[in-house]
Amino acid sequence: MYARAVRRGRVPRWDAEAVPCLLELALLHPDPDDGDWLVPTTPNEIMARLLRGVYDEVRESQQRVGSAVAAFEWYAGLGRQAQAAPTSVEGTAIRVLDGQSRIQAALDEATRASTTEVLTIQPAGIPREHELAEGLHRALELRGRGVRMRDLYTHVARHSQRLLNHLELMGGSVEARTLDEVAERLILFDRTVAFIPANADRTMALELRHPALVDYLATVFERLWRLAVPLTAPLSDTSIEGISHREQSIAALLAEGHQDAVIAERLGISVRTCRAHIARLSETLGAASRTQLGVRIAQMGLDGSTRYAETISAGGNDSEDADQEEMSSSSSRWHR
Structure with a gap:
């Protein structure tokens, strides 16, 4: 079966079901272009991998080493035949x-x-x-x-x-x-x-x-x-007093509705550290809940939005109503 795969370049997966050891030993592996086909590992790669295991057994069985080398030579011959045939870039x-x-x-x-x-x-x-x-x-x-x-x-x-x-x-x-x-x-x-x-x-x-x-x-x-x-240059400070560069990055990802674990993975920190930053961010912005934190982030423009900044700068009594409206509209987003 392996010899056929080397000669033809690949074999149907169902043809190899009777010899599962070929997959277990990585002599065949899935074709990245079509999962219904298997392609062979090159004989040179097999030789390098198996010889590492054989070296540990040399003192116990010289005959086994000789048999392995003979098998490698036979498969290498098949490999040379396959290399002589034209192959596509793909x-x-x-x-x-x-x-x-x-x-x-x-x-x-x-x-x-x-x-x-x-x-x-x-x-x-x-x-x-x-x-x-x-x-x-x-x-x-x-x-x-x-x-x-x-x-x-x-x-x-x-x-x-x-x-x-x-x-x-x-x-x-x-x-x-x-x-x-x-x-x-x-x-x-x-x-x-x-x-x-x-x-x-x-x-x-x-x-x-x-x-x-x-x-x-x-x-x-x-x-x-x-x-x-x-790496050696300092990071630019956020323009908002009391909020670090890291907390500003977390605020932007929170605004996109990401969970703590996803934010931690994307920023390369632990979930525990991420949650500590979120707690400090909530305290700095005076947010008593996750929903309120979302509103405060929008108000401060940490999510890239300018709507709240414009509303606040315009003054008037509508700011409180806008705050309540934003809390309601963003509730589902912050609890996804």
């Missing part, structure tokens, strides 16, 4: 990477091939120590070849001394900027290959090589980059 434009080891191997390969620039978006807030340590070897390798690196973080990353130390270690080869919120994780090498998450827990990723997709992601990055603030 066939290699999107590759599904299942598992951290395959994702890491693909990132390492792209790092070795990179020659000009690497662009990354890191939405997770303050980077964890192990994340910085894992990326350090790639960053040092890129710096050694003169590759330019630009990283986008949320404003929360400004409070990470580990990140500041990491950037200092990298010297001028890495430039970092921050925004209130950024897009999902992205790593883009030389504007030719990009990696994005394929599921929520990031155990799967997509490797993208289609020029149109890569150009689109590069454009998104550049537009966010122009809006971002250099």
